[in-house]
Amino acid sequence: MEGRPADDAELFVRAQRGSIDAYEEIVQRYQQLAFRTAYVITRSAAEAEESTQEAFVKAYRALGRFRAGAEPRPWILRIVANEARNRVRSAGRRQQLELRLAEGFRPGDAAPSPEAAAIASEERQRLLLLINQLDEDDRLVISSRYFLELSSEETAAALGIPEGTVKSRLSRALARLRARVEEAATSA
């Protein structure tokens, strides 16, 4: 992944040899991705924090099984997502996840007129609302690919499905989202 520091492999080797400092660095490096992934699954910041912490502890104990030279992101995501899913199952309840747009968010560099900006913002909020209303599988695959910006391999790890299934699931989820967008447009 672009922007990733080049010495992940070295950190993992050091951690596997028993360096707690190296492992803490790994945690710091991946905690945001792990926490957001857990948040998308658990729909709760508190549960996401607990499951992420637990997952990092379990990952530490499983370091011996991490294959040297492997990509750490899918490995970590798989452990985090498993923990988050287990937490959701054991909690036996669903919280309502509402991804929101940050206040004043305006993509791109153009400076639109106030009217155009208001309309664009409203469209984005509407799109996000429609995503929040999707079925669980659709919402998770879209959130993983576009909001968490995971690769296919990482999405497969996070969702606990084969990588070959990611593409078809995403395609169907996008088709259903598009249908909802069209439906909302015609009823507006």
Added chain:
Amino acid sequence: MPELSELEQQLRALAAGIEWPATPALGGAVRRRITSTTPRSYARPWYERRWAMAAAAALLIAALLVAYTPTRNAIADFLNLHTSINRTNVLPTPSPLPPGPLGQRLGLGNRVTLATARAGVKWAIVLPSGLGQPDEVYLQSPLSGPPQGEVTLVYGSRPGMPVSGETGVSLLITEVRGNVSETFFGKIIGPGTTIEEVIVGGHRGWWISGHPHAFFFTGTDGEIRDETLRLATNTLIIDDGGTIVRIEGDLTKQQALDLATSLS
């Protein structure tokens, strides 16, 4: 009406604006958890774990039938080979080995080159003569194995050495070093298995043969690493000048002793 590509563009544009909850700083909390002396996930005694649950009844009986001394720790000290041994009247039937690469199935650690293994441990790894280079080499990290690591040499098929039904290879040689009080290997032995003391090159050892016995690795906390629990075939364990060498294969006693003598 957005086309898929346009919809995808919109979704990508949304990503930067998602209002995520603040990411908690987890480094310190995780560090405290993993350096704690009572880690949560390792708190259960080994006999309560997955595979051993299936054998629980037999193992409880085993505690009463130990052939040598009352506790497995006492046996470990007696053997002085980092190995605990329990005897039982009925050897439990283990679960089949999971599919996957050999090292993963047997819990041997990461596959490495012999040079990497040599660089990764502080002792001089010994090899038997006459078998050529091992086909695979595995290095077990101190995190999940012994504090100084553990090396396993795999010899897939060699003339005169049948491929074992338990491991799928002719020969496994595991080497480890540690303090006398540490236990790295465990065995559960049924009535069809014999154990006898041997001397190899002036060093003490044990030849375990007959019916397959249950074998497992223990972790740094001394608890069983349940993913490694499996049936093992004939095994010779020797103390080779402080390095504990475990030789496993469908070998005769003489073959095992010859291999041990040739280690260098």
